[in-house]
């Protein structure tokens with residue numbers, strides 16, 4: 607039945623008396639519109655108005671269309687004076703595109719859900735391109751030590767980089783910035799910070815993976831206070847990178863310090879190494895600290911505590927088969 611309706615939709619002849627149907631209206635239906643808005647526009651002689659055959663046969667969720675938009679679907683469209691405007695609007699709607707895909711798949715006997723997925727996939731692909739452009743601008747700022755934002759919203763290096771990409775022909779980003787949904791612009795400060803954090807995680811994971819592959823590594827740590835006065839420990843790892851065939855020293859992150867005494871610092875380093883699953887007992891072969899006494903003093907310093915702990919665990923792992 608659906609197939610029959612889709613393939614052999616009734617169509618008025620060129621000489622059909624549209625004026626008779628539109629006696630009560632200011633303007634009558636024009637036969638050429640069927641051609642202009644082919645293949646979806648159909649005319650119903652019973653309802654005396656225009657319909658979208660796809661949306662009628664593959665109706666969208668009633669919540670997704672309202673007002674005039676519903677008029678091609680649940681009631682005939684009769685405001686022929688404004689037909690072009692409304693047809694264009696209708697063709698742009700999400701549900702019309704879904705219905706079109708559904709009809710195509712139905713006729714091509716491809717399962718409907720698969721074809722619907724194709725439309726969703728298109729949206730996902732486009733979103734991926736948008737987010738890739740945005741991430742690339744953010745990582746550019748990161749790798750060149752540039753501040754992302756300016757004094758006011760919508761200015762700063764990051765916004766300028768977007769403009770540069772658009773000038774260079776990034777049409778997807780252009781469309782997104784000019785016409786994208788305002789509640790999903792991916793340009794808010796919160797999203798920028800989230801992307802920075804995710805980039806940090808990815809980079810750290812990459813370094814940690816290489817350190818795990820290496821036979822041994824050393825830890826480089828230094829205590830420092832951040833702008834808010836919170837004491838932080840910066841942690842770096844030194845290892846042999848087989849791929850690059852050289853020794854690398856990489857910063858892997860800051861850890862907040864609970865205290866400034868040797869015990870707290872040693873605990874933080876140990877916790878970091880254990881959390882990253884770096885197997886310090888077997889692979890950590892050295893520590894690099896600055897000359898500060900808390901770090902390196904011979905007996906109660908961070909170095910001494912860690913050495914003792916790691917030495918003990920080595921002994922333990924030798925004892926337990």
Ligand SMILES: [Zn+2]
Nearest residue numbers: 658660661702
């Ligand atoms: Zn439609």
